[in-house]
Amino acid sequence: MIKTMLKWIGDSITIVLVFIIGVSVFTMFQAKTNPQKVPSVFGFKPLKVLTGSMEPVLKPGDMVVTRETEPEEIQIGDVLTYRIEGNTLVTHRVIGIVEENGIVKFRTKGDANNTEDQELIEGKQAIGTMAFKIPGGGMIADFAKTGRGFLLFILLPIFLLIVSELRVIWLELKKVNNKKTEAPDHIKA
Template sequence: MVKVVSRWIGNTLLLLLAMLFLTSILLGYQSHKHPGQIPSFFGYKIMTVLSGSMRPVLQPGDIVIDREPDLTKFKVDQVITYKREDKFITHRVIDLVKKNGVVYYKTKGDANNVEDNKLVAPQQVVGDYAFHIPNAGFFLEFARGKLGILLFIILPAILIVLSEVFKDKRPKKKGRKDRPYPQEDIV
């Protein structure tokens, strides 16, 4: 029973590591191919919160997951992410301002005393807040560093290779379970 549970846990961890590895390769490729844009995964964009401007909803170190923006559905009190001067900012829409037939967004961080000094144009909006993962940004930033790559990619890869190399060296049990079919079925 213990072997079955430990094998199941090991296979689950292996699957999670493989998914994390493939996701990191995909996001890394997207970052390299399109610098200055947020990499997306199945239409969702992943960003780390760096400031406390959206406290208490979002804390520094949280991960924000945004979906593709639908500019026709934005309304007051919605949280959006927009790009301004090579920075991505996640703030709440506090007003919609129509100028020359175009709707602009007045935004403000929840913890800020004043609204943002410039209106946000529709083409600046890069994401519509979907949800966040508390404190996961610290882990993500660690995983992107040299030590994180060593611990989460290289070391598990070495362990997987070693486990496969030594798997065939273990003595196999003889018995009915190792046969491809029951003995009675052979004619």
């Protein structure tokens, strides 16, 4: 029973690690091939929070995961990530929706800020709305990009996976050899 449970836990951890490695490689590839586009996995975009403008909801070092949202679906109260001045991304709360010359625009404000943002945000600037956050996730992502982080989060799990699989193969070979040596005398050649 315990062996079965440990095997199930080990297999689950392996699946999660393989998924994380795959997602990491996929997003790195996306970022390299199209630097103007925010990397996305199934419509979700992980982004590191850099400032305290959205405290206490989002703190510096957190990871905010946005989901792609059509501009007409954005509502007052949503936490919106949008692009300003080239590649700069901002995540603030929508506090108003206005229409100017037939174009829907969003009035935004950081929760910790005293004043609303000066510029109205057009739908084409919107990256998406917050789906969820991972406290401290941005710092973990930054660490994973370092040499030590790469070793810890990528190479070590791969090494452990290989060792685990080699152990399984070795145990199976040992079972086969034991069965051969335990054959009855009348079967031995």
